[in-house]
Amino acid sequence: MERESFENEEVAKLLNDNFVSIKVDREERPDIDNLYMAVCQTLTGQGGWPLNVLLTPDQQPFYAGTYFPRRSILGRMGLMDMLEQIRDRWQKDQQGIVDLSTELMEEVKQHTLTSHTGEVHEGLLHEAYEQFIKRYDSVYGGFGSAPKFPSPHNLSLLLAYGRAYNHAEATRMAVHTLDSMYRGGIYDHVGFGFARYSTDEQWLVPHFEKMLYDNALLAIAYLDGYQATGEQKFAEIAETIFTYVLRDMISPEGAFYSAEDADSEGEEGKFYVFTREEIEQVLDLEDMHTYCHIYDITPEGNFESKNIPNLIHPSLEEVAAERGLSLLGLETLLEECRTKLWAYREQRVHPSKDDKILTAWNGLMLAALARAGKTLQKPVYANAAARAAEFLWQHLRREDGRLLARFREGEAAYEAYVDDYAYLLWGCLELFEATGQALHLKRVLELKDNLFRLFYDEQDGAFYFSGRDGEQLLTQSKEIYDGALPSGNSVLAVQLNRLAAITQDADLQIVGGKLLEAFGGTVSKYPTGYSMYLQGVLHQVQGSKEIVISGRAEDPMLHEMISAVQIAYLPGAALIVNYQGKQGADLRMILPHLEDKPAIQDQATVYICENFACHAPLTTLEALKDELAWHVS
Template identity: 55%
Template sequence: MTNNNMQPNRLKNEKSPYLLQHVLNPVNWYPWCDEAFEKAQAENKPIFLSIGYSTCHWCHVMERESFEDEQIAKYLNEHYISIKVDREERPDVDHIYMTACQAMTGHGGWPLSVFMTPDKKPFYIGTYFPPESKWGKPGFIEVIQQLHEKWENEHDKVLAASEQMVKSVEPRYSKFEPGEVEYRTLTRAYKQFAADYDTKFGGFGGAPKFPTPHNLMFLLRYWKQTGDEQALNMVEKTLDSMYRGGIYDHIGFGFARYSTDQQWLIPHFEKMLYDNALLAYTYLEAYQATGKDDYARAADEIFTYVLRDMTDEQGGFCSAEDADSEGEEGKFYVWTPQEVNDILDFEDAALYCKVYDISECANFENKSIPNLINTSYVRIAHEYGISQEELRTRLEQIRLKLFDARDKRIKPLKDDKILTAWNGLMIAAFAKGAQVLKKPIYKDVARRSIDFIMTYLRRSDGRLLARFRDGESKYLAYLDDYAFLIWGLIEQYEASFEMRYLEQAIELHQQMKELFWDEQKHGYFFYGNDGEELISRPKEIYDGAIPSGNSVAVYNALRLARITGKQEYEQEAEQIMRAFAGTINEYPRAYSFFLIAIQFALGNTGRRPPITEDSKDIQELVPTDEAQAQIQTQAQTQYQTQSQPQA
């Protein structure tokens, strides 16, 4: 049963597209605010915290199944204070409770479902719950009923459990082993990637497969510094396979978030700004390394997609596009042969279906995802008696017709909020594109985004903010916002040599140091000393779907040291490296962007960092069981929506 009265709840005044998706739920949602916690304290009720984001498929499923259900909503409203959080607006809150979820359950994902005390301490955590028990998972109605009974009848035990959970998880937030980065750390990371490399399809490991472009950036640098051709081969095979796969939108361009299968065929169809920024940057570097036009073309096409579909009229970049349209995952993107025939003449339709694997056999739920996995341009050009260039020209003409037809379909939801962090990544990509592809227009695109952020996402005192939407700037910026924007500013300075970009980078770096720096143990906290105090103040160095703020910060510091000649930046970089070196040495492939900073420090650009000589033979790294388990958990869950429901 759903809400027939359609009365808006307390989310009606929010700007987040995700929160607004839930504004007509019969659940009496609160945003994350003091009022909610004060009410829970006054009424002695537990809090149900639900964290997700607007383009999350399983978030949509749980909303339809549970949060629109009158019976479930009534129980929540009577016995809980329910809070909705957009993880992209409040990554600090998400990071705290996702880390706890992984520690307590061994996995994570979104929607994240947290049951906690009024003082924000969790006592039970899961992800997606079906409305009733199935797949070996408890039903959501059973969970909320049982937890309410425990809250009422075993209150002291619940409070004790929450205290114990916080105590046991605390080391995961900020405990890192210091040390000295060893020369062999880079080779150990390389060997770990090589051991996990998929020689058939590219990428690393099995399904699901994530692009994780900074892994490839590390390998490119490893090849450049060592001459090891296998490192370059791994990069090229992976980039080629992703570009040919269904994870790439061959009609409208841009990459989906990840592939649910091993061969990059079937994507989770949502498109994220950060993926496309980092992938464009990586394809540009691959073009620099190899001179292969296909890599330049891939970057250009990503930029075409972003400029067409993801750029605000004022110059900011929007956050994401949904996987679903009309309630079906991928419906906007898939085709049948008949649909292609209805748009094209017979010969063009036959050619396109042959090249892009559109057939009656289908490859995704009775329809087909266009892909080039088994396509040979050489063979098809020979078959049609034309050159490969003529084949490409004809296919491009066909693509434009299909794009125009597809454009009339009901489009997936666009999350049009503008995030400082993700804009910083895209600024870096466009500025890099201006340099590598010799296209000044990309420099202008980066400039507009920088100007937008400096105008709308800075307070009058210069403090960065994290999110802009619908005329509202909100949330104190996090470490990632500062670090990623500084990266973009440095790239834009190198593309234009306009001093204002370097000056802005230096000013923001200083502000970042004042707000986030740990004076005692060094490194940067995730949220500032002027931010809301949560149950912990975490640091992050794991480089998941996006690099960590600390990894990018140390890279920025080294680049600013080289540009300005100021030793204070070099010293800061050395302090960060030492603060985390012991942890990184344990399993270095988990920290690929941090390793990029180390590679930069090792280059012939000045002083060397605090890296220890090691005369021992380099051994294949066999990580400890604990380290292996930790990285597997993080890699599969920290930044992903699960490909199938998990609880």
């Protein structure tokens, strides 16, 4: 629409003569986007972007739609025709339009922005599992038909559900989907990272835009897959995501940019695709034949006469045997080919980069990197998360501590929304578990306190999307739907449960339960639309778990015990490292109950607590591993 209409002088004149045109970046003002998307869905039965809404001068909406061609064509209303009709109607009957907008907002508030309370029980989990089975694509993985979105929190839920209820099929659906997405063209096999979604059911042709939040959530899902199955491949895929992000999406100060565009030189995907002739030009003849055989590179192409590399061959072991190579030898050859193709591709005109630094999306990447630091036992990832967290804390907070939503070119702006607080709280909580440093828990607790002060609805027990101190729109909403991004309320349902275990705060656990109940009726209508929320339900059903490891920082056994817990798949469990002596004094000031969990006889000691009651302490690595094996079996 920008190219067709908004850059057109005739359209501009019509708009400027009759309307006040306002362009909103929905990533900077998701509160506005949420409100008027609800309007569009009420009016048309569907939503999407670009979102076009017409308002009265007092911001009351009365007309909405998504894409409009410049002029009407093939039965689709054109933008100019629509604007001319609205102009004429407004001149003749302003009051009629005002009355219409009032009725519309009443309907929006009643049907779209209202959540329904309900009982929370594990039956919601089983119902969601059955719905996932019905929608599962047993051939290509994923759920439903094209277009297919990764929705990584669906996969994390299925992995956790499979472990909790010993449902091998739940795990298999998640694993198959993780593998299929990686093999497809939605994954960038040359430069790494995932595109936003697949336009087809096979995961072959992506919408080539790359989003920070997708890559953060997918990294978490692949780490979950690695922990749940032991498949080393999933750990390696997660690491390639971090390679991409830390190479291409990081600011000089260590925070993360928002997105890379799909287009370059005015053409979608041009940066990412190859002709067969280009592959021949870059690679040696024998290597070229091997690479093309494995990655579906043909003279006719698999996408508009060009090729999207995708891992079409089902077995690298077979290819290695055919070519008289070991598997390691073939993998080394393919990595050499990839490196050459990446260097060749780097000479092209790059897609534009959206260099906004968004607090919410950075919070998700903090969570992913910190999880990797723990799960893969690689501090470099936790260090990258800590650097980004420091930037956010220094540059995206006002002097009074109020979190802000966006930073760009030296300017921080917009009071942060509940998603910003929730995602950053999640990231800092993961960082606390990865490092054991009290600083990160202090930040978590500050975020939690501000969340309750600015967003919490004491009466109904959930969090509003916008803060009480922000711009007051026509109505306040509480979001729970877990779309491409999980809702702030859903993330908090999970993370407040973990924080309650860490702080031993039974009141906070009660608040978490009340939060879940605030949306129980809404979720029961279509559970698969609320997969992050259901992770919160699963953790509530299973009860809180806290693991405290106490010992001297210089004791190697302490660190072996920490590693054993960090690499174990324990969804919802919370980890605290209680360093003895001065190093742990700050943390014990925040968590006084750690005084009751000392290192017994100066040996590294583990306390496993469930629902605020602790088992007998463990002082050997073997006993800890036996206990962990029992918990994950």
